Amino acid sequence: MAEGAIAVTGASRGIGAAIALELARRGYVVGCLTRKGRGVEQGKIDSAIKGRLLNVACDVTDEASIAGALDQVSRRTGGLRGLVNNAGIHIEGESATLPTATYEEVMRVNATAAFVASREAHRHLAAAGGGLIVNIGSYFDKVGVKGTLAYCTSKAAVGAITRCLAVEWARDNIAVVDVAPGYVETDLNREFLRSDRGRTAVERRVPMRRAGQPEEVARLVAALFGEDIKFLTGETIYLDGAQGINP
Numbered sequence: 001m002a003e004g005a006i007a008v009t010g011a012s013r014g015i016g017a018a019i020a021l022e023l024a025r026r027g028y029v030v031g032c033l034t035r036k037g038r039g040v041e042q043g044k045i046d047s048a049i050k051g052r053l054l055n056v057a058c059d060v061t062d063e064a065s066i067a068g069a070l071d072q073v074s075r076r077t078g079g080l081r082g083l084v085n086n087a088g089i090h091i092e093g094e095s096a097t098l099p100t101a102t103y104e105e106v107m108r109v110n111a112t113a114a115f116v117a118s119r120e121a122h123r124h125l126a127a128a129g130g131g132l133i134v135n136i137g138s139y140f141d142k143v144g145v146k147g148t149l150a151y152c153t154s155k156a157a158v159g160a161i162t163r164c165l166a167v168e169w170a171r172d173n174i175a176v177v178d179v180a181p182g183y184v185e186t187d188l189n190r191e192f193l194r195s196d197r198g199r200t201a202v203e204r205r206v207p208m209r210r211a212g213q214p215e216e217v218a219r220l221v222a223a224l225f226g227e228d229i230k231f232l233t234g235e236t237i238y239l240d241g242a243q244g245i246n247p
């Protein structure tokens with residue numbers, strides 16, 4: 001296995017925690033970038049993988065914090081081999097009255113931070129001879145959802161960031177892939193998915209008739225690192241129980 005760590009943003013809970021744990025189980029050293037700096041707070045951490053998890057504080061809305069965290073992971077693990085831009089927020093609001101500040105807050109965490117972290121990771125990955133950046137997008141990147149303009153816009157931007165970086169950084173042997181889940185039960189949407197409206201939405205719209213599990217997203221991300229197919233770059237891979245293609 002190559003030297004260096006994979007940094008995962010928003011590794012405290014939900015999908016990010018599942019990704020960090022799955023990567024560590026598969027033998028990777030993982031830089032767990034979280035706001036509190038306490039690492040994975042959800043899920044079972046067996047003693048066998050504890051030593052492969054490096055906890056670093058990082059708020060993705062703060063450029064200096066992102067740059068410092070990636071420098072620290074690289075310095076303490078012998079380099080950076082990958083980055084997972086997972087941190088994200090979801091704020092709903094009727095578009096006719098959506099405050100600009102709310103729109104910008106969602107864009108900042110979900111889209112701008114993915115660009116900034118990728119930019120700050122670039123020199124580390126290039127110095128290592130290449131690497132993989134996985135952005136966690138959403139199938140909301142291609143649909144219109146009432147009250148969800150900021151989130152949908154941010155995830156469409158993640159797809160665009162993925163494509164642009166893939167084209168520019170192919171010369172550095174850096175692949176960039178957007179993994180775009182459908183409904184996955186986490187703190188982000190647990191209340192909705194367990195409500196009558198949420199249960200009906202899943203029944204009617206998801207051909208698989210269930211929400212995904214964070215571990216399913218984590219296994220796909222880990223497989224991308226494991227297979228290391230550099231020719232697969234710039235693409236958005238939907239992981240949504242066929243919801244996005246269901247008319």
Ligand SMILES: NC(=O)c1ccc[n+]([C@@H]2O[C@H](COP(=O)([O-])OP(=O)(O)OC[C@H]3O[C@@H](n4cnc5c(N)ncnc54)[C@H](OP(=O)(O)O)[C@@H]3O)[C@@H](O)[C@H]2O)c1
Pocket residue numbers: 009010011012013014015016034035036058059060061085086087088089109110136137138139180181182183184185186187188189
């Ligand atoms: N759940 C779904 O159905 C679904 C579907 C498609 C895509 N996604 C995407 O998957 C990703 C993870 O979502 P999730 O469902 O796992 O949500 P979650 O359980 O709410 O977790 C969100 C994570 O993002 C972190 N975060 C938020 N703001 C941050 C900031 N400023 N700096 C650093 N970390 C920050 C949170 O950290 P704290 O613990 O500090 O708050 C937490 O670790 C997001 O990009 C989301 O858009 C989720």
